Amino acid sequence: MKQSLVIQPYSKEYQEQVVELISTIQQKEFQIPITVDEQPDLFSIEEFYQTGNGNFWLAIYGERVVGTICLLDIGSSELALRKMFVDKDYRGAPLHIASCLLHEAIRWAMENGVHAIYLGTTPQFVAAHRFYEKNNxxxxxxxxLPNNFPVLAVDKRFYMLDTCS
Known part of the structure; x- marks a missing residue:
């Protein structure tokens, strides 16, 4: 049976895989000194992200979580894009998981009357910088940044997408 990619909202059955994916990319791939204990949101995704205009999506290939993205409602019809991660073995062609996740999040934002999406990222994520710029x-x-944008300690570079244009 051929495996296929599914983009779906987060459900608790995938929490362990989400934590493993994100922490592995942060710590092992990019040597970012952040622990899972410093990210309590990963253990309360429904309460933290899936409220208001916010949501959290998973890219699932087979039975495995290979990507994540979320939008945090920060008020004033604005969102913060957070937790955009794709397993290095699944980046780029042929699945284009990052694009699928981002397009789903943008579609969601536009359907929910959001005016802008903001994000913060680290200097190390050079490929991510190009990706966001390529996606407007x-x-x-x-x-x-809006006053209510949650700047993380690792965030040094910031982007905005105007969803009204």
Whole structure:
């Protein structure tokens, strides 16, 4: 039986896989000094992300979580894009998981009347910078972020997508 990619909202049965995917990419692949204990949101995804205009999606290939993305409702019809991760063995062609996840999140935002999506990222994620820019995100300075945007300690580069244009 051929495996296929499914993009679906988060459900608790996948929590362990989500934590493993995200922490492995952060710590082992990019050597970002952040622990799962410093990310309590990973243990309360429904309460933290799946409220208001927010949501959290999984890319599942076969029975395995290979990607994540979420939108955090920060009020004023604005969202923060968080937890965008794709397993290195599943990046790029032929599945284009990152694009599938991002397009689902943008579609969701537009359907829910969101005006803008903001994100913060680390300097190490150079490929991610190119990816966001290719998908119409514009680099902004930290002073241009909404007051309610949750800046993480590792965030040094910021982007914004105007969903109304």
């Amino acid at each position: 995100f514009v680099r902004v300075e930290s002073r241009d």
